[in-house]
Amino acid sequence: MTFCTTCALPSRTQFASPELVEAIVEGGHDRADDPAWETSGAATVEDYALWCGHLCGLTCLRMALGPDAPSLFDLRDGALKYGAYTVDAQGDIHGLIYAPFAEYAREELGLDATVHRTLTVDEIAGLLDEGRTVMASVHYGIRRPERPAPGRGGHLVLLTARDGDRFHFHNPSGISPETRCAELPSAMFETFFAGRGVSLGPGHGAGPRA
Structure with a gap:
């Protein structure tokens, strides 16, 4: 873990x-070959490999919670209980679903979470x-902002x-320190932006429940 100076x-x-x-x-590296997978809190490497590509939103939440945040897969387990992700009969993962995610952040983590369907x-x-x-x-192309935006949405x-x-x-999913802690003019950011999101602020008794 590193800290952003900004x-x-x-x-x-x-x-x-x-x-x-x-x-x-970008290179098709097998997620199951990540030697640090256990630090995610996943119970098995198979669980890690299946889910890590879907957890951009919970990684954002984890950063917002600060250095003492629960593990990524502890947050995944909590979000699942609120329906912030669903898994269909074919095993495909759907989410992050904003409304139940915001309920989870409010009820379990003490955050003031507001869904913005238009923003x-x-x-x-x-x-x-x-x-x-x-x-x-x-x-996700925002990690290479020197290229024209290929679309809007799909990543958080x-x-x-x-x-x-x-x-x-x-x-x-930044591919370098400069794209993990990044800055862009708002007009350039907008070319990648889908016009929706969730805002987070401290709530009463903020912090993960014991």
């Missing part, structure tokens, strides 16, 4: 070995100015701060 929150990836993220997401970059700026963090739906990043019109965010 926002002082932990920088984490949804894969147990940050140095393998590029190989996994603009100006509204994101306002939420950041209020001291909230924002889980925003973007295209955690916006933590802004400097004028520049957004600072943490990307759970």
